[in-house]
Each structure stands twice: as C-alpha cells, then as structure tokens.
Amino acid sequence: MPSTILFDDPKIRIQLLPFTYTRPVAGIRCGIHTLAEKWADRCHTTVSFQTETYLAAKFPEHTSGDNLYINGALCPDEHLTGIVKGLPHGNALVSDKGEILAVRTYDAWKASEGTKSLSVVQYAEPFTMVRNVWDIFGQNGAQIKADYERIVSVRKSVGINDPFTHCYKQEHIFVEEGAVIKASILNAENGPIYIGKNALIQEGSMIQGPFAIGENGVLAQGTKIRPNTTVGPSSKVGGEVSNCVVFGYSNKGHDGYLGNSVLGEWCNLGANTNNSNLKNDHTNVKLHSYATNTLADTGLIFCGLMMGDYSKAGISTMFNTGTVVGVSVNVFGAGFQAKHIPSFSWGGATEGYCEYRFDKAFAVASDTVSRRGVPFGKIEEDIMSAVLQETQSQRS
Template sequence: MEERLLYIIEDDDYGNFGPLTVNRAVYQLRLGIDLLHEKWTSFIPASETRLTIRNELAGIASEKNGMRCNDFRGVASSGAVFVNGRYIADSSLAETIRSLDKAQILLCEGNLVAAFVPAGSAEASDLERLKFWGYGHFKEIIKKIPKKDVIATEVKHIWDFIRLNPEQISADFERITQDAGGASIAESSLVDAGCTIHNRCAVRIAEGVKIDSQVVIDARGGPVYIGFGARIEPHTRIEGPCYVGENTMLVGGKIREGCSIGPVCKVGGELEESIILGHSNKFHDGFLGHAYLGEWVNLGAMTTNSDLKNNYGTIRVDLGEGQQDTGMTKVGSFIGDHVKTGIGTMLNTGISLGFATNVFGAGLVADKFVPPFCWGSSGNYAEYDIERAIATARVVVERRNVAFTAEDERVFRAVFEESLEKRAHFIDSSKSDRG
C-alpha cells in the first residue's frame, strides 16, 4: 500500500455545504478533531497524498494544504487509491480499502466511496493523461472496474457536520490518544491548581497549554482535547466532547458539549454544538449554537443566533437554491469565511451568511440566505465593494502574521464574480420588501 498514491477527491455535491465550500472542498472542513482529509491520511498510508478539486480552486488548495492538486502524473506506474472526501474514514472502511489488491470500486447506496486503480491498467494510463479534474469524466474512465457495496458514513449537507460532530470528537480522541499512549496532561503545560477537571482520564492537554484558576473541564459527558499552545482564562467551563485547537484562547463563558474550535481562535460567551474554523473570533458575550463558522470570521459583541423554533418544528435552511427541510429541530447558522457581524446582531434560525458578507444594524437578520459580498442589514443591503473587501481581508490576515497571497486575492475575485447574479437579485428583493 505504501507505494500507491492516495487521492482525496471532490465530487459534484459541494453545493450542499453552502457558504463553507465556495472557496474550499468539503474534505477541507473540520469534523470532530480532524479535517475530513486528515482522517483519511491517518488511516491509509501512501507514497504521497494528493487532492482533486474544482480547477478554479486548485491553486489555493495546494497552497493551503501543501499537497499537489489535480496532478495525475505517476498513476500509471504506481497505481492509486481514490477516496471520496465527503465520506468519513474509519478503521473498518480503511481496512477494506487497504486490502484491495485488484481493481475495485466501492459503492454505498450507489455513490462512489473509493476506488483502487492498479499500476499498468488501462484506467491508470487514461487517468495519467488528465490535465484537469472533472468528477464525471473520472467516473467515465473507471466505469468498467468491478464494483462492490460497502457500509460507509457520508456528510450529505452542511448540517450533517453539526449532527455528527459530538460522536466524531469522541472517535478522533480515541484514535489519537491510542496512538499517543493515552489521555494525558503534558509536562510543559501550566494547569493552575485552581482548575477543576472532572474525569481526568478523558482529558488530553497538549504541550504549551496554559489554564488559569476558576476553569472547569468536565469530561464526564465526553472527552476534551486541548491543543498545543491554547490558553484558557478564568471563568471558562468546557464540557465534553470538545476540541480546543492549537493556539486558541477561551476568554470566559460556557463551552458546552459538541464544540470544535480553532486553531488560533478567540472565543467567549456561550457556545453549543458548533464548529469554528481557524482564525475566527467570537470574543464577546452572546450565544452561538448548532452553527458552523468558516475562517477569518469576526462576530461583534452580543451576536447571537437562534437554533430552535418556538414550535419545536424542524428547521429549513436556504443555501442559495431554495429552502430545504433539515429534519432537525436544532440548527443555528452557517457562516462563510471573512464574514463580520456588528454589535447586537441577532441571526435567524438556519441562516446562511455568504463569503465576505458584513451584517450590522443591531437587530434581527430575518433573511435565511445572504449571498457573498453583501453589506448592510435586512431590507437595506448593498454590494460590498470588492477592492474594499480585499483591502480589509489583507489587514485582518496580515495582522495575525499570515500572508494574504495572490491566490487568496484571486479566490476573492472569483467568488465575487460567481455570485454577481444572486447578489443583485437578493439586494433588489430586499429593497422591494422594505417597500
């Protein structure tokens, strides 16, 4: 297996994940402790791991992940395993894939989960000649390979991440701590004697962590993993299952069960069953529940989302293609990268805020879907000037000592152009509704 290439592939269902996947693949999203693609690389050894993605995102994906994208050189001579990045790697599925020694496609309910294409096969030669990624073309090339049904778990929609996150934190914790010799508190961490830890055997605190007094870590309901260099300030309560990422700061408040935060985030207030990607801030008071936030998000003081309807009915979500019933009674907000909210912003149940949107006005954002690059509040939106948006993003990113690259700027401009029609329609409709 070590001599095979491993490809983590993007299929055509990325639109089901709303604002979180306009600038990344589904497999670049965190579920539990790891990103989806990190789960696969932890289970399946390979000579090299590569990614496939929409061609317009290949540059940024390669730059951010340090892997080759849409590059099929060497497939004919080495053979390759292809895994669908929307599926969740586990030990049983990985063992099935590792044991493949003949050409095989693995399906779950008719959907491609994985495929092994041996070296020297006609399919491997055809794949090596690919100059760009197209999921349909890939399936056409391998369609004659024998097929086998397997049991696998997929994420079909963005709200599946919220539903599955608590159990995935626990699963990742078990795998990671087994590999590392069990749960532990690193010697180089500084845990104040005034910190209370319940169920210490389900807590892992990495090196360089600093935890002050008057902090409660309660792992009785699930494990708690605190990553390298994290800082936990007084009056913070953390309930497991929970993942606090590298160099993340918790500044007081309630971090309730089912949360994955970071890396490099600043979070306060109340958080429940939510996922926050890197470099995002919820520094102040306010409630965020059953939500998924992208990178470089900043929520103003007292920003709060609703995650439950007063009639306890199932929640509908609009990701830009009309409303869909999630079948879930608790769904909060889905917030794309570089979104900002003003102080006192209240977010409607099941809302989707698009890439680089700026929402303010200290009131309820009643809209279910706000396209990328909108600026304003309900009934009073305008287009966020692309040059201003890029200039602000550059300041935000570089003040954290991270480079804002030419690829970052190119993605900004691409998302802006791709969302022109929806944004114009939304702005016109919001003004019409205002009357």
C-alpha cells in the same frame, strides 16, 4: 504507496456551500481534525485534492502511476480505511445509495466520469459522510470521540497542573504541550476533552465534553462550552457556545450565544452577537439550499448559523434559526437578519443590503489574514474573485 487524492463529489460540494466556496470538501473540519487530516493520518501519507478549477492553484492534485481516489466527504473509520486501502486497481467502491466512496486506478480519473470502465464493489457497512452543512455540527460529537481515541492510542497527555482547575473524569482529558489552563472547570463525564498545543483556557471557563480546541486557540474568561463543540486552530471564543464548529482563525471573543452553528475561517462576530437555533413552534428548521435556491428542510429542530469565510457581524447582531451567510459578508444593524445573505453583501435587515465592493472586501480580508502572519496573495484574490463572479451570476 499510491498517490492519495481526495475528490469533491459534485452534488455534495454544492450542498456544503458556502464552506466549499473557498476549500475542497475535505478541507472541512468535523471533530478535532479536518477530513483531509483524518485521511492523511489513516493512510500515513500526504494527500492532494481534486476540486474546482479555481481552487486548484491552492489545493493541487498530484497523480502518479498508482492513484487512490477517496470521496472527500467521507469520515474514515478503521474498517472503511482497510477496505479503501486494499481496493484493487480498476475498481470503484460504491455505497448502496450509489455514492462513489473510492476509486483505485493506474491512470488519472475524474469524479465526473463516474464508474464507467470500472468494476463496482458494493460497500454495505455503516459509514459517516458529511453530505450537508448541518452534518458538520451534527456529526461533530461523534467525530471528536473518534479523533480523540486515535490520538490517545499513540500519544500521552502532558496533564493539567493548575491547582485551581477542577476536572471530572480527568483520564478523558488530553492536553498537548504548551497549553495553559487557569481556574476552569472541565467535565469529561459525557465525552472527551482535547486541548491543543499552546491553547489558552482563561479563568472561569466551563467546558462540557465532547470538546476540542486546536493549536493556539483561546477560550476567553468565563466562557461556557456545551457539548459537541470544536474551536479550531488560532480561534478565540467567548460567551456561550453549544454544539458548534469553528473551522479556524475566527473570533467570537465576547458574550453572546452561538448554538448548532458552523463558522468558517477568518470570521468575526461582534460583541453580543446571538443566534436562534430553535423555532418557537418547535417545527423543523429550513435552510437556504445552494442546489435549488430554495429553503431545504434540514429534518432538525435545532439548527443555527452557517457563516462562510471572511464574513463579519457587527455588535449585537441577531441571526434567526437556519441562517446562511456567504463568503466575505459584512452584516450589521438592528433586528433579525435575512435567512440567506449572499456572498459579498454589505448591510443589514434594517438598512438593506448592497454589494460589498471587491477591492474593499479583498483589502479587509488581506489585512485580517496578514495580521496573523499567514500568507495571503494572488491565489487567494483569484479565489475570492471567482466566488464573487459565481455570486453575481446567481443574482442576475
């Protein structure tokens, strides 16, 4: 069996910032699982990563005498997986747009090398790739369905025993061992619902599928979940949430609206935090591009908040349509916040922003993570430091 390495396409990685500041492209969650988890399951193996140098200590690359490199932005399907796994040595699988989808070699290969010295095989079938941050929520509903079908093909749901919970299309609801659901309404008529291991759905929650909640996730009392939403592992969500992806270990535990948005890991939205996801004139939403340092047209009418890891918002914070918040940001105060808040910023629209002192930012992040019993040390400090240095270079 070849060593399976998920590589970052350099162009796509930049388009997926701020989420790829702190993880490889394949570490992004879309659907029930991360892209890396999907490929590990499809290939029946562990995967490693070819990513930025400063991330390599946490996400190492493992090669051998037989290496299968897969574009980390790809979402696998049955046909594509078969082609990728059967790719001959010395060949590169390339889309009709020239994107490298996979490479099979005896030797080590770098994405920067392109297809030189390789035989090119064209892949003309449709496929799903997460190229932009808005694709994360845009593709989420379809990916929940695909992941769900994969799960139910090999496992059985433990079912729902609570007499006060009402289900529509219960045959499309999958519940893992240890999950607790109390006096809630689950509607899977328009898409499946997946409840992860030891998840807690508290009283009065109303869920419309497609929806997924990961292991140890929590929906607070009275939560309203609209379709195409994922709540990642160990996250707590309350209020009203529509077509959003929460990667994991993040909290939006109180009332407030979040729509067409993506939260990284270790984020916290204070009570009554709200975001706009639709402009009053119904024109396309523009979003900060790290590739051009300008606003990019998403082509979407609905697009909300993109928030990187370790960032927090104070109570009653308001985010406008198409707002991008970087890594380790502490934002608060009245009025709509800036459309782009760079990493390691402290403040708000009214008070103004200053640079978040690194020692303080690291201490807060360390405490946030350590309280959940998750290791956090020198490797994570070095990653945060590298993100700060890159942010400072962009500011200067």
